[in-house]
Amino acid sequence: xxxxxxxxxxxxxxxxxxxxxxxxxxxxxxxxxxxxxxxxxxxxxxxxxxxxxxxxxxxxxxxxxxxxxxxxxxxxxxxxxxxxxxxxxxxxxxxxxxxxxxxxxxxxxxxxxxxxxxxxxxxxxxxxxxxxxxxxxxxxxxxxxxxxxxxxxxxxxxxxxxxxxxxxxxxxxxxxxxxxxxxxxxxxxxxxxxxxxxxxxxxxxxxxxxxxxxxxxxxxxxxxxxxxxxxxxxxxxxxxxxxxxxxxxxxxxxxxxxxxxxxxxxxxxxxxxxxxxxxxxxxxxxxxxxxxxxxxxxxxxxxxxxxxxxxxxxxxxxxxxxxxxxxxxxxxxxxxxxxxxxxxxxxxxxxxxxxxxxxxxxxxxxxxxxxxxxxxxxxxxxxxxxxxxxxxxxxxxxxxxxxxxxxxxxxxxxx
Amino acid sequence: xxxxxxxxxxxxxxxxxxxxxxxxxxxxxxxxxxxxxxxxxxxxxxxxxxxxxxxxxxxxxxxxxxxxxxxxxxxxxxxxxxxxxxxxxxxxxxxxxxxxxxxxxxxxxxxxxxxxxxxxxxxxxxxxxxxxxxxxxxxxxxxxxxxxxxxxxxx
Numbered sequence: 001x002x003x004x005x006x007x008x009x010x011x012x013x014x015x016x017x018x019x020x021x022x023x024x025x026x027x028x029x030x031x032x033x034x035x036x037x038x039x040x041x042x043x044x045x046x047x048x049x050x051x052x053x054x055x056x057x058x059x060x061x062x063x064x065x066x067x068x069x070x071x072x073x074x075x076x077x078x079x080x081x082x083x084x085x086x087x088x089x090x091x092x093x094x095x096x097x098x099x100x101x102x103x104x105x106x107x108x109x110x111x112x113x114x115x116x117x118x119x120x121x122x123x124x125x126x127x128x129x130x131x132x133x134x135x136x137x138x139x140x141x142x143x144x145x146x147x148x149x150x151x152x153x154x155x156x157x158x159x160x161x162x163x164x165x166x167x168x169x170x171x172x173x174x175x176x177x178x179x180x181x182x183x184x185x186x187x188x189x190x191x192x193x194x195x196x197x198x199x200x201x202x203x204x205x206x207x208x209x210x211x212x213x214x215x216x217x218x219x220x221x222x223x224x225x226x227x228x229x230x231x232x233x234x235x236x237x238x239x240x241x242x243x244x245x246x247x248x249x250x251x252x253x254x255x256x257x258x259x260x261x262x263x264x265x266x267x268x269x270x271x272x273x274x275x276x277x278x279x280x281x282x283x284x285x286x287x288x289x290x291x292x293x294x295x296x297x298x299x300x301x302x303x304x305x306x307x308x309x310x311x312x313x314x315x316x317x318x319x320x321x322x323x324x325x326x327x328x329x330x331x332x333x334x335x336x337x338x339x340x341x342x343x344x345x346x347x348x349x350x351x352x353x354x355x356x357x358x359x360x361x362x363x364x365x366x367x368x369x370x371x372x373x374x375x376x377x378x379x380x381x382x383x384x385x386x387x388x389x390x391x392x393x394x395x396x397x398x399x400x401x402x403x404x405x406x407x408x409x410x411x412x413x414x415x
Numbered sequence: 416x417x418x419x420x421x422x423x424x425x426x427x428x429x430x431x432x433x434x435x436x437x438x439x440x441x442x443x444x445x446x447x448x449x450x451x452x453x454x455x456x457x458x459x460x461x462x463x464x465x466x467x468x469x470x471x472x473x474x475x476x477x478x479x480x481x482x483x484x485x486x487x488x489x490x491x492x493x494x495x496x497x498x499x500x501x502x503x504x505x506x507x508x509x510x511x512x513x514x515x516x517x518x519x520x521x522x523x524x525x526x527x528x529x530x531x532x533x534x535x536x537x538x539x540x541x542x543x544x545x546x547x548x549x550x551x552x553x554x555x556x557x558x559x560x561x562x563x564x565x566x567x568x569x570x
Contacts, residue, residue: 029421352483354458355428358539360423370458384459384481409420413428414484 010243012309018036018394020045020301022113031364034399039184039212039343039390040235040368044298048238051297063289064263064280078289082279088299089229089246090220096252098279099292102243103211104134105228106119107178109245109282110207110259111413112136114228115176117256121147124173126204128153128161128190129380130183133373135209139178148175155380157185159335167198180211181219185388186335187318189217192224200225201393202221205251211235216314216341218307233291238298242291245282252278259284302393310393315343321400328407334386337401342391345372348407351414353387359413363397363406426535427542428484435488439497448475449557449559453552453567455544460486464494464552472501474555477566478549485533485542492529502557509550516546 021043026033055077056375060072063078073121079094092359100106107298117123125139129152136150141152143150153166153388161179167379170177177199196206207228215236221229222303228251233242247255257264257275261284267274275281302310321344325331330349348356357369372377378384389403422451428536436543447466452463462480466473476494497505508527515524516536524534536546 023476047444267527352487353546354542355485358542359420359424360425362424378459384461413424414433 012313013307013312014394014396017072017305018396021049021394022046022049024394028364028366029362031362034363034402035397036389036391036399037366037368037389037405038215038395039235040133040373041240041394042215042237043335043394044239045237045301047301048294050210052239052290055293060290062286074289076310077293078287080368080371081292084296084299085244085246088214088219088303089244090222091235091246092222093249095278096246096249097249098245098252098282099287100243100245100282101288102234103240104138104211104232104233104243105231106208106245107207108138110176110228110230110247111142113255113258113282114205114251115142117140118143118149119143119146119175122173123148123175124151124171125149126151126153126166126169126177128166128179129155130159130161130186130188130374130377131178131180132184132209132211133375135178135180135207135362136376138147152376153179155188159183159188159254161188161190161192163165163198164189166195170199170202170204172202174199174208176205178207178209180209180212182210182216182341182343183374183377184212184343184390185344185345185377185386186337186373187340188283188335188337189339189341191246191339192226196225197352209264212341214304216307217309217311226372227251233295233298234300236295238295238321239288239291242288242295244295247278249278252282255282257284261285263287271325309328313390313393314395316395316396318342318344319399320397321389321391321403324400324404325407328404329411331407334381334383343388344390344394345388346387347383347386348410351410353385355414356387357411359410360406363402363409365403365406367403420440423535423538427539429532429535430486431462431492431529431532435491436484439478439487440489441491441563442479442563443477444479445557449556451552451555451559451567453548453555455482455486455548457485457544460545460548462486462549462552464490464556466553466556467512468502471503473499473505476553478552481546483484483534483542483545486548489546491532493549493553494531496528498554504564505553505557509554512550513547516543551552558567 023043059073063073064076083095085097153164199206205227208226210231214231229246234240264284266276335346353369368383394403448465448467450465460482465477478490503506508526520537
């Protein structure tokens with residue numbers, strides 16, 4: 001018998017993981033909660049909740065300021081969180097990690113700081129059809145400010161980026177490429193390393209929106225070779241209000257500040273201000289200290305489980321869910337790329353997604369319905385909205401079965 | 416409905432609602448009239464309401480568009496119920512309808528004829544906008560002076 005390597009079963013105990021998340025024991029409408037809205041936000045393990053609690057009970061003070069013990073504790077914990085993020089993304093140096101409010105702010109930071117200094121009239125910014133509004137609108141703002149033009153790389157009907165068309169779109173006028181790692185509305189896992197290689201061949205930097213990736217697969221920014229990588233804490237089991245911008249040190253050094261204020265300066269007079277070094281140059285004002293520390297606890301939590309195991313579990317569940325939903329008459333999956341993360345987006349013939357969402361909610365099943373902040377993508381798919389179940393490490397086959405049963409109820413009401 | 420649903424869902428998706436969703440009444444455009452477009456940016460529901468008004472009275476009302484069962488049925492029932500009413504009477508009806516769908520489920524409600532079928536929305540506050548979109552659009556259409564369409568939004 002040839003040796004086989006199986007990542008999932010031995011080390012991965014989904015029931016044990018579920019016990020780490022207190023909210024999963026909640027009942028909604030007198031039914032057990034089936035939480036399948038993880039692409040919107042993820043639930044928090046006890047470890048994160050406890051860490052926030054402990055910080056406010058024993059360590060709370062402002063960072064980088066006081067000479068007193070509590071400020072030292074808070075600063076140590078905050079900077080320790082930065083090192084945890086650095087390790088989590090395999091960045092080269094903690095100074096490449098900027099704490100922000102979330103993916104949206106990270107992209108706006110790059111758009112306004114890097115974008116406005118490198119993009120001029122007649123230049124082009126390249127994105128893709130499957131971007132979230134947060135990776136469209138900040139670039140439209142830069143285009144309005146500079147006279148640049150937004151170009152959109154198309155995708156296939158399955159939801160794969162058309163790499164040839166993407167490559168053909170790039171030119172000497174292209175100043176930055178901004179692309180989503182995992183599509184929130186389709187589940188497509190984009191070939192980032194390849195997208196980066198093609199852009200770098202023309203000397204073009206690449207920003208990656210990693211909001212839907214970091215909770216579901218290992219991410220190595222040096223292996224991807226991307227120049228910017230953005231993600232949100234709350235989508236990887238951390239608190240809301242905290243997120244991360246990774247940027248190559250050489251880029252951060254040359255970029256002007258995004259916001260002005262305390263902590264981002266080294267000396268201020270009324271005539272002139274000397275800016276602090278990165279990452280502090282980009283962290284004006286008191287940051288979300290507890291959020292960063294809570295995020296680090298969340299990242300340590302998933303690291304301990306192992307993102308390879310998480311990916312294998314979700315991959316198996318996605319296959320199971322795809323098969324189960326394919327049995328539902330009149331259901332059509334939107335997003336059928338070969339490489340997909342745990343997103344089951346669909347439309348049901350004759351039933352609007354909002355009605356699906358309401359009936360599922362009464363069955364205890366939480367999903368998202370609507371345009372998923374991807375209106376241009378919905379236009380491309382030719383639908384006003386979809387229903388979306390999105391998986392995370394704590395979801396089970398039984399929950400997918402509950403989804404399928406609830407969809408049967410939807411069909412009974414509407415047929 | 417043979418399916419075993421919770422009572423609040425049965426209240427929401429009554430047979431009248433499902434019927435008007437499947438076969439919306441007055442689902443057509445009217446030429447040379449007042450019209451307005453309604454849009455709910457949260458869910459992408461979009462509809463156009465058409466009115467033919469003579470001597471302050473709604474002689475014909477219709478709509479086109481796409482949306483969930485609640486917004487479609489609400490628009491369909493609305494066009495039926497405002498036909499023949501003066502603009503003043505239609506405004507009053509909207510007010511009473513709005514009170515009905517936003518009142519707490521314990522409070523008694525007025526009998527608004529067929530529109531009473533939508534009273535189940537009281538138990539689903541998040542869906543109130545679905546039911547009121549058509550009415551907001553009707554009001555905008557009634558207020559237009561020309562046949563140029565205004566877009567009203569629920570946000």
